[in-house]
Amino acid sequence: MSIAEPLPRYAEIRRALEEKILSGEWPPGHRVPSEHDLVAQFGCSRMTVNKALSALAAAGLVVRRRRSGSFVAAPKSQETVLEVHDIKAEITGSGRTYRYVILDRERRRARPEDLARLGVARGVIEVEAITVLHFADECPFVHEKRLINLAVVPAAAREPFAVSPPGTWLLEQIPWTEAEHTIRAENAAADVAHHLAIARGAACLVVARRTFQAGTPITAVTLTYPGERHQLVARFSPATR
Amino acid sequence: MSIAEPLPRYAEIRRALEEKILSGEWPPGHRVPSEHDLVAQFGCSRMTVNKALSALAAAGLVVRRRRSGSFVAAPKSQETVLEVHDIKAEITGSGRTYRYVILDRERRRARPEDLARLGVARGVIEVEAITVLHFADECPFVHEKRLINLAVVPAAAREPFAVSPPGTWLLEQIPWTEAEHTIRAENAAADVAHHLAIARGAACLVVARRTFQAGTPITAVTLTYPGERHQLVARFSPATR
DNA sequence: CCAGATTTATTGTCTAGACAAAATTGCGCC
DNA sequence: GGCGCAATTTTGTCTAGACAATAAATCTGG
Numbered sequence: 001m002s003i004a005e006p007l008p009r010y011a012e013i014r015r016a017l018e019e020k021i022l023s024g025e026w027p028p029g030h031r032v033p034s035e036h037d038l039v040a041q042f043g044c045s046r047m048t049v050n051k052a053l054s055a056l057a058a059a060g061l062v063v064r065r066r067r068s069g070s071f072v073a074a075p076k077s078q079e080t081v082l083e084v085h086d087i088k089a090e091i092t093g094s095g096r097t098y099r100y101v102i103l104d105r106e107r108r109r110a111r112p113e114d115l116a117r118l119g120v121a122r123g124v125i126e127v128e129a130i131t132v133l134h135f136a137d138e139c140p141f142v143h144e145k146r147l148i149n150l151a152v153v154p155a156a157a158r159e160p161f162a163v164s165p166p167g168t169w170l171l172e173q174i175p176w177t178e179a180e181h182t183i184r185a186e187n188a189a190a191d192v193a194h195h196l197a198i199a200r201g202a203a204c205l206v207v208a209r210r211t212f213q214a215g216t217p218i219t220a221v222t223l224t225y226p227g228e229r230h231q232l233v234a235r236f237s238p239a240t241r
Numbered sequence: 242m243s244i245a246e247p248l249p250r251y252a253e254i255r256r257a258l259e260e261k262i263l264s265g266e267w268p269p270g271h272r273v274p275s276e277h278d279l280v281a282q283f284g285c286s287r288m289t290v291n292k293a294l295s296a297l298a299a300a301g302l303v304v305r306r307r308r309s310g311s312f313v314a315a316p317k318s319q320e321t322v323l324e325v326h327d328i329k330a331e332i333t334g335s336g337r338t339y340r341y342v343i344l345d346r347e348r349r350r351a352r353p354e355d356l357a358r359l360g361v362a363r364g365v366i367e368v369e370a371i372t373v374l375h376f377a378d379e380c381p382f383v384h385e386k387r388l389i390n391l392a393v394v395p396a397a398a399r400e401p402f403a404v405s406p407p408g409t410w411l412l413e414q415i416p417w418t419e420a421e422h423t424i425r426a427e428n429a430a431a432d433v434a435h436h437l438a439i440a441r442g443a444a445c446l447v448v449a450r451r452t453f454q455a456g457t458p459i460t461a462v463t464l465t466y467p468g469e470r471h472q473l474v475a476r477f478s479p480a481t482r
Numbered sequence: 483c484c485a486g487a488t489t490t491a492t493t494g495t496c497t498a499g500a501c502a503a504a505a506t507t508g509c510g511c512c
Numbered sequence: 513g514g515c516g517c518a519a520t521t522t523t524g525t526c527t528a529g530a531c532a533a534t535a536a537a538t539c540t541g542g
Contacts, residue, residue: 008495022416022454034522045497047288050523066523067505075412078325078450080422082475085319171316175263178478181321185426185444185468203426203444203468209319213263227426227444234323237419249525275492286527291493307493308535 013042013052021061021072032062032070080236084181084209087144087223088168091136099138100165103195104131107150107157114147118217119180119210126150128157130166133195140196143224152218170211170219178212185227196226203227254283255293262302262313273303273311321477325422325450328385328464329409332377340379341406344436345372348391348398355388359458360421360451367391369398371407374436381437384465393459411452411460419453426468437467444468 007015020026033041038049053070056062060079064070091098110118110127118127132144146166148156153174161169186206193200205225211218248256261267274282279290294311297303301320305311332339351359351368359368369389375382387407389397394415402410427447434441446466452459 010495022418024416036522045499047498048496050525051495053523064523065505066503067507067521069522075416078420080323080325080420082321082323083319084321175265175316177263178476179319179321180477181475182472183424183446183475184472185446185466187428187442187444187468201428201442203428205424205426205446225426227428231423231425234422234424235419236421251525277492286529288528289526291495292525294493305493306535307533308491308537310492 009042009044010048010051010055013038013044013049014055017052017056018061021056026072028072028074030072032072034069078236080234082181082232082234084179084207086168086171087134087142088165091134091141096136097138099135101133101135102130102161103133105129110147117147117208117210117220117222118149119212119220120217126157130161132165132167134165139229140226142230143192143195144221145224146219146221148219149217152213152216166219167221174213174218176211176218177214180210180212182208183232184208186224188224188226192224196224198226198228205230205232207232250283250285251289251292251296254279254285254290255296258293258297259302262297267313269313269315271313273313275310319477321475323422323473323475325420325448327409327412328375328383329406332375332382337377338379340376342374342376343371343402344374346370351388358388358449358451358461358463359390360453360461361458367398371402373406373408375406380470381467383471384433384436385462386465387460387462389460390458393454393457407460408462415454415459417452417459418455421451421453423449424473425449427465429465429467433465437465439467439469446471446473448473 017032026032032053035046035049035053038053039046042049053062053064057064057070060073062070063073085093088098088100106129108114108127108129110123110125114127114129115122115125118125128148128150130144130146130148132146134141134144144165144167148166148170150157153170155173156166156170159166159169164172184206186204187201188196188198188204190200192204193202196204198204204227207223207225208221209223210220258273267273273294276287276290276294279294280287283290294303294305298305298311301314303311304314326334329339329341347370349355349368349370351364351366355368355370356363356366359366369391371385371387371389373385373387375385385406385408389407389411391398394411396414397407397411400407400410405413425447427445428442429437429439429445431441433445434443437445439445445468448464448466449462450464451461
């Protein structure tokens with residue numbers, strides 16, 4: 001049994017409508033009663049039912065059109081929320097000891113492939129290219145190859161990254177407005193396999209992240225996780241949106 | 242230049258606050274003016290600033306506490322929204338021809354490993370176990386191993402899956418309330434490699450999805466994508482939440 | 483100085499209205 | 513019948529207030 005906590009009225013209304021939709025009683029395309037009707041049905045003000053309906057619309061369960069009404073949305077694609085943690089926080093958060101080493105570091109003019117990784121078509125920018133290996137309990141955890149746009153974060157060139165790895169440091173330095181992830185599987189190349197202490201050709205999970213601030217790229221990072229030791233978990237329920 | 246469309250007042254206020262936060266002018270922990278102050282500053286009613294602040298709280302940019310006030314949230318973890326499409330829709334949507342074959346099919350009492358895949362501790366349930374291979378433009382696209390809980394979807398045992406593959410058919414049959422994904426990389430096993438027409442041991446992206454309705458498992462599916470031909474893309478910007 | 487009671491600031495929710503915007507419906511006119 | 517205009521419905525936004533819940537701050541008696 002779940003405890004009967006006092007839900008606010010708008011949440012109650014939202015639940016009631018959600019139940020009709022998720023149970024299939026109201027199939028996709030079905031017309032949801034108008035705000036006016038719901039006001040009469042639930043005996044509350046229109047702002048309250050509006051709050052419930054707006055939340056359902058934001059969650060993608062209904063589509064609302066002026067003059068036409070609200071309709072149950074077609075379940076076209078499943079969305080799932082993936083949490084991408086800071087590596088240092090992820091490891092220390094699970095009670096393991098964290099350590100990292102900087103394998104390589106170079107300041108250079110962005111090469112064509114660097115520009116592609118950062119997600120810009122062309123241009124002349126200086127980048128800091130850093131390769132880091134992260135350890136959890138002294139076991140190689142993830143291999144990181146990062147580019148930092150020095151036009152946006154000039155301090156990165158002077159930072160020794162002695163206490164915090166580049167990712168953690170950057171997160172504290174500048175806020176980001178957009179992020180893009182691509183996730184793929186790759187057979188480990190010789191050098192990465194060596195650093196991660198896995199067999200050459202072993203499957204690795206590769207997460208590439210690009211971070212932008214108002215359209216300009218800040219950093220691009222490629223994280224290579226050993227396949228047999230790592231997985232990403234994502235959960236989604238429309239009710240919690 | 243972007244067109245200057247007339248934003249609603251609450252969106253304007255939200256933007257203004259967001260700008261302060263994302264630019265770093267208001268660092269994490271900084272106190273956001275109270276609703277009362279914002280009402281005076283923007284010359285509108287409290288409901289309007291409340292709507293803006295609530296949206297920022299929902300997006301995770303601020304944390305609100307009664308009597309204490311609203312504070313800029315610490316950017317602790319990046320969230321990203323992954324869209325998981327229906328395979329048939331994904332392929333036909335990009336203009337390729339879609340085809341599938343059922344490689345194997347069996348109705349059986351759930352084995353211990355089946356129960357684990359479905360996410361239940363124990364119990365006696367009948368499952369339909371189906372293996373499907375999907376093609377895009379006659380090229381093997383993804384290998385699917387699925388379990389369907391026949392206690393919830395008894396019709397699955399009688400369905401020939403002649404026109405729609407099990408995943409697409411299920412999506413039309415019953416609504417789901419929760420979904421859980423795990424994403425990992427694996428070296429292709431001999432049989433999967435054979436079906437996908439890739440080398441044995443080639444890196445594959447494995448997406449395992451469990452779908453529930455109000456806590457009871459509906460289906461568990463393991464999708465194996467050839468690593469060199471597939472990747473997942475996820476985008477996130479807090480402003481669009 | 484401390485424990486407990488009281489005040490107060492702040493957010494959370496709600497109401498009963500108002501006007502605007504959009505899109506459908508229906509009507510009148512040609 | 514067809515076209516254009518007006519009426520109507522429904523959602524989108526907003527207001528000015530109200531009371532409740534929470535937790536910090538302050539006051540008070542010992």
